[in-house]
Amino acid sequence: MVVGSLRNEQRKFTLFLLTPALLTIIIFTTVPALTILSYAFFKWTGFEREGFAGFENFQRLFSFPFRDQFLMALRHNVLVFIAIMVIQTSLGILIAYSLFRLKRGQRFFRTVTFLPVIFSLVVVAYMWQVMLDPYYGPINQIINGIGFESFAKPWLGSMTTALPTLVFINLWRWVGFPAIIFLAGLNAINQEFLEAARIDGATEGQIFRKIMFPLLAPSMTIITILTFIGAFEWFDLPFVLGGSNGNPAGTTDTLALMFYRLSFGSVDSNANDIGVGSALGVFIFVIVGVGAGVGQYFLRKREVAQ
Amino acid sequence: MPVFFLFNSALRETSSFASNPFVLARDPHWENFQQVWSDGEFVIYLKNSLIVTGGSLTLILILALGAGFVLGRYEFKGNGLVFGFVLTGMLIPAKLAILPLFIQLKWMHLLDSHIGLILVYASGALPAAIFIMSGFFRSLPIDLDSAARIDGASELQLLRQVLTPLVRPGLAIVAIYSAIPIWNDFFLPLVLLQSPENKTIMQGLTVFFGQYASQWGILFAGLTMAALPLIVLYLVLSEQFIKGLTAGAVKG
Numbered sequence: 001m002v003v004g005s006l007r008n009e010q011r012k013f014t015l016f017l018l019t020p021a022l023l024t025i026i027i028f029t030t031v032p033a034l035t036i037l038s039y040a041f042f043k044w045t046g047f048e049r050e051g052f053a054g055f056e057n058f059q060r061l062f063s064f065p066f067r068d069q070f071l072m073a074l075r076h077n078v079l080v081f082i083a084i085m086v087i088q089t090s091l092g093i094l095i096a097y098s099l100f101r102l103k104r105g106q107r108f109f110r111t112v113t114f115l116p117v118i119f120s121l122v123v124v125a126y127m128w129q130v131m132l133d134p135y136y137g138p139i140n141q142i143i144n145g146i147g148f149e150s151f152a153k154p155w156l157g158s159m160t161t162a163l164p165t166l167v168f169i170n171l172w173r174w175v176g177f178p179a180i181i182f183l184a185g186l187n188a189i190n191q192e193f194l195e196a197a198r199i200d201g202a203t204e205g206q207i208f209r210k211i212m213f214p215l216l217a218p219s220m221t222i223i224t225i226l227t228f229i230g231a232f233e234w235f236d237l238p239f240v241l242g243g244s245n246g247n248p249a250g251t252t253d254t255l256a257l258m259f260y261r262l263s264f265g266s267v268d269s270n271a272n273d274i275g276v277g278s279a280l281g282v283f284i285f286v287i288v289g290v291g292a293g294v295g296q297y298f299l300r301k302r303e304v305a306q
Numbered sequence: 307m308p309v310f311f312l313f314n315s316a317l318r319e320t321s322s323f324a325s326n327p328f329v330l331a332r333d334p335h336w337e338n339f340q341q342v343w344s345d346g347e348f349v350i351y352l353k354n355s356l357i358v359t360g361g362s363l364t365l366i367l368i369l370a371l372g373a374g375f376v377l378g379r380y381e382f383k384g385n386g387l388v389f390g391f392v393l394t395g396m397l398i399p400a401k402l403a404i405l406p407l408f409i410q411l412k413w414m415h416l417l418d419s420h421i422g423l424i425l426v427y428a429s430g431a432l433p434a435a436i437f438i439m440s441g442f443f444r445s446l447p448i449d450l451d452s453a454a455r456i457d458g459a460s461e462l463q464l465l466r467q468v469l470t471p472l473v474r475p476g477l478a479i480v481a482i483y484s485a486i487p488i489w490n491d492f493f494l495p496l497v498l499l500q501s502p503e504n505k506t507i508m509q510g511l512t513v514f515f516g517q518y519a520s521q522w523g524i525l526f527a528g529l530t531m532a533a534l535p536l537i538v539l540y541l542v543l544s545e546q547f548i549k550g551l552t553a554g555a556v557k558g
Contacts, residue, residue, distance in 0.1 A: 028429030
């Protein structure tokens, strides 16, 4: 490193302070991130690297038996992204708007809304597992209690409801995050705009649609990008509640779960396939990187200046 | 609401919970907590989580303080380059680098060790931490440095006695931003720790749930104890928490 106009003492101090931090980042983040690229182009037996494989691992990922698993997992990731984006984001805006309109107690309700975000997903997952227990769980008891017996379901055990239930649990845990971001966005809007519109006779609905919503675009950009990244790396919640195979019957499988199985083996077979696993890892990396980059570019463009 | 439910349920007997989950615990069954506590493993998991979170946090704060100081206050060739490198570190998702990381740690004999895990966490949190800290250092007036130097202070004294007290709010944000994901993390311990006596609390909970599958009072007591440290801190410092956890997003 070239140190320009510093005194000798400062130069030593710079090296002394920067080296440990940079080494930690290089050894435990940069090097592994770069090597994953090379892993995908080699043959592997267990954790031993063998000959060069070219694009063979990628070809195998896109052919039998991995292809069907891969496409199903990818579909789930896409569905989860859309569902979270639509439901969680609109609910987040709604909560943010209600908090914004509150005259008193904004702080208190803000604290309450944000609380689940600090919970571990493991704690959240198990709490809901008990709540949703098919026989004794409170949720089904309520449903039976109000006389809708036919709606009481084994929510997490049924192939049709498992994924939507996971999305719901995710919603409960995360909704406070977009809500707080949007609230910060609303609070940053110049009050004069709102007052001017009110004087001109705009209804509150019009104000929200025509003024607040467009000015929330920067918050929307952040939330969309973060949701996209989160949805395509979705792992903890499906793993804790559905296991590494995405039970029941693979209906909660995701790309990250598949990546985990290929890397470290699954419950029913310890055999791993690092080559195909790394190819999948590179694929996820590209989706997330390109998706976030392109998304950021287009979303930034539609933001308007205040 | 759910927190209250969690806590209330932790004080109930399994049978009475099953028949009516929403009733207040009239005669609280504190022994649920006692039983969790006397289950030796649970305490070990908690202790491991404290060691790993505390260790990572200490490392992150010290390294980010130093690096943030240099990058935020010294002008030298290469400053921008190093800063840019640190920023790219924020973009790499740790989960996807797990395979090489696993093999690399095995080779370094740091697999299944708390030190290995602490270094990985520190590496993951440092880019954002350095970014936040250098911002705080940059915002302090440069006259402070000149004045301290004229008074004969060494660079170390300048950092320790003059500037560090002034960037404390930054340190608090970094601490919260880093500590919560580490305490709550499930994935890295799942892959990088293997022996039961090394496991952290979030991993331990999965073992615990297998063991007490139908004793809900105890299960809820366990969940409460795993979540309690953060909940208590959150209720005391909620403003800093919200600021800390959204720090990355609002600046981005």
